[in-house]
Amino acid sequence: MYTVGNVYVIAAASVIGGGLFGFDISSMSAIISTHAYKCYFNQGDEPCKGPQANVQGGITAAMPGGSWLGALVSGYLSDHLGRKRAIQIGAVIWCIGSILVCASNGIAMLIVGRIVNGFSVGICSAQVPVYITEIAPPSKRGRLVGAQQWAITWGILVMFYISYGCSFIDGTAAFRVPWGLQMIPAIILFCAMLFLPESPRWLAKKDRWEEAVHVLALTHAKGDDNSPFVAKEIAEIREVVEFERANADVTYFELLSPKMINRTHIGVFTQIWSQLTGMNVMMYYITYIFTMAGLGSSVLLPSSIQYIINVVMTVPALLFVDRWGRRPTLLIGAVLMMLWLFINAGVLATYSKVPKPGQFDTNAESMAITGAPAKAVIACTYLFVASYAPTWGPVSWIYPPELYPLRVRGKAVALATSANWAFNFALAYFVPPAFANIRWEVYIVFGVFCVSMFIHVFFVFPETSQKPLEEVEGIFDDTTPGSIRFLGTPAWKTSVDTRARRLERGELDPEDKHVAAVEHHEPSPERVAEIPKEG
Template identity: 30%
Template sequence: MGAGAAVTGHHDAGFLQFVDPKRKWYNNRRLIALNAWIVLLLITSSTNGYDGSLMNSFESLKLWNDYFGSPHGGKLGLLNAIQNIGSLAAYPFAPYSSDGLGRKLTVWMGATVMLAGVAVQSAAHNLNSFYAARFVIGFGLTFATNSAPMLVTEVAYPPYRAQLTALYNSLWYSGNIVASWTTFGTEFINNNWAWRIPSILQGLPSVFQFALVLFAPESPRWLVSKGKEAQALQTLAYYHADGDETDPLVLYEFNEIKAGIELDRTVAANVGWSALWSTPGNRRRMTIIIAIAFFSQWSGNGLVSYYLSQVFRTIGITNVTIQLLITGILAIWNLFWAASASFAVERVGRRTLFLTSASGMLVFFTLQTVCSAQYALHGNNAAAHAVIAFIFIFYAFYDLAFTPLIVSYTVEILPYSLRAKGFNVFNFAVSLSLIFNQYVNPSALGHLGWKYYIVYCCWLAFELVFLYFFIVETKGLSLEETAALFDGEDVTRVLGQATHEIRHDDLPDEKGSGQYTPTDELKA
């Protein structure tokens, strides 16, 4: 925390002192264009959310169950886990693609592979072809989800970076909503199009990315890392300052990016996979990142996300239409709270959101457990209805942090040289936790019923204690400043020296005045 104080103290205003207060996302054509490109990247998360709800909805569809022989037990577990197994298969390759080929090309590759998987899934004639299709979707999703949030956070206009990156994972629920309500509508189709139509729609975000993402701006940090400094400066200037390469904010960003990447190159401990655990700062990062990855899936939410139909049955709700209706309403509820938290992240702060989220989840999951027990033991219908209410309130608290922050916090605390690899470890941990959930949860629910909830109550208490001691506040800092929180005063000093001379009154009145700017060096 001492290092954090040093960073905050030196960068008392950080990039904010150079931001033009008149330049807003709604009144600047280039910021509007930039944010449109960012939306194209944000919908990567929608594909993932769509799939989560899709399988939940299919499990409630009689036609789907009849067609595939009502998968249950191990078959049902594999059906939900196979996408994550596909994701695991791609993890060794995704960070090298992101760092080597570029962020946007990696997103395009992922979208292409996912489209192939969706085509096979939609035309599936047996369970094996359905398994294969979901494996391919998971494989492609790893490439897209490794690069898309990094490109968002690395290209976004600094005052909006945290909010937009937080919005990335929140849009998981946009896919969730489309899948829930599409399946709710197609339930009334009396043939196999009841499940084939929702399956086809899963590919819609990938269609847009396949057609458009190669025209999006590339990450200035990736460009600098590849020696394309002139192009990086032009990208920053074009989108962040209407093309003015002498704008104070652009110079601040450019110099800080160069200093951070150059520092990583000169410090052997900052490159390679072993670097993720080679320094105290990196070990602290990875402890937090792996923990929040598992917390995001092991907070009791996994029961609702993938096995809601089984949860419904434990409280006596067996009508398929009612199940699908509640699923659809819950998706809208989740999107509202997650998006609201995303826009509040810079105002409220990450630490406050994490601690509030964990506290609320512990309280309301405990109440959900008590009411489930009341229904199971005494047949109390009022308790069953209360379970539904507590699921909604539980998710409101979950959505304050564990939807918007787990991706944005991960990518912002990692330095550029480790960002792709560290984020890959995060996604790997999420997949491991999901595979465990998808095999263990249905079996445990079947054998233990409401008693299984007690395990999650204990785990939520542990989460709260961990977050209290480990989460570091990063509000109001640039990417480079945030990463420096974990690396001590030496890194802080390097970044400070790189940006120290950038002041409004030191800048030339016009280009070519004879004063130094980064452009002069690039043109030399």
């Protein structure tokens, strides 16, 4: 069977797994405000009021709850069946969940279907970054792994407009059709993965050396199995695999050992903080916010503007995140999001009023604001999305796979991603009751989280951009003067290690043209002869 070797095509196909999460976010966001949904899943004596706030929180939270479990299981699936096969299993499970959701005859069945969908998203969201990280060259790694976030934003945008179009259909088809159409990207993902190579590092772990050589040649040497550079790569992978076999199989408990605990906590908190920014709250419940801001029945189209902003503003990160670095991107994002959240809190605290009885459909819509202050709330919401999209959005997927050595990477990223879904679940369930009970103070809560994540990143998160994965490990194992026991090089002393900076430090010969080629995994003709062949 034909196998794709272009790393951009490989990334574009595999990140459809991230798009599944985006489809779920916007289908729920667009559908919960429709008349058909509120009437069919109504609770209480009044007709067409929809589920109660805490029940709607449970419906929304069912998906991230399933994702938490799926992310944890994905580590075992990926290690035993392969990165590629794990992603395909996730695609099949998504189709099963979509069938259950589409056929839902009540809230209980809807929740079960969303849990199954979430299990699929947990598998794909954890293992797609691992898969791409193990195939991509260092100089393109951030861009390619970050494409997962871009796929999520496209999934949100496309599904939102599908759901919006279907909202004009009479009866339950208004929500059954978009929920059924969710299966299409999963089918495309499953079929596309048939033509993609397996991770060469996973193949090597399974003693499938010929296949590993072929994949490396296909992705980094234009199909030349005899390339000296491929031989060098295989030699390095062989050394890692032999080290693994001299030690016991990795377990989740090893991630808590003194040597690993620091990087484990960084990976986990990268995903936790990405949730505590409040971004997915904005995505799930944006219609609530805009209804409170006085947009009424026209809430869906203004809500879609933030999804367009999300897609467009993710592009700069894909183009420049490897140049900007991970630390500055996260720090700037935290400051900007904090600013917009506190402004929204101040505006709502000053100008919002308790709505009149019957003014809104749900008790989660607990504030009413009009005029210029309402426009300020809408503007800050858009600016918040524009701040998240090029910063925490893509970097939260790029950063964790770069922190860990090969032997623990699958399970470590699975653990970090499970933390993402655990907090996604908690927040999805928490926000409707929070809007109902503490109102504008919800923005204060998330603003304080942004302050906390800025401090945490500044003091603890090291720079990994443009560093080979082995070099990143050296940051944590650094024992030179000035380093910290079990923490390694202080995070604020690390920076993007570009070729220009290496030249400035005198570590490279400016006449050595092969260095730039090696950074892109392409050996130059002048130095090919110096790279030893194996066998």
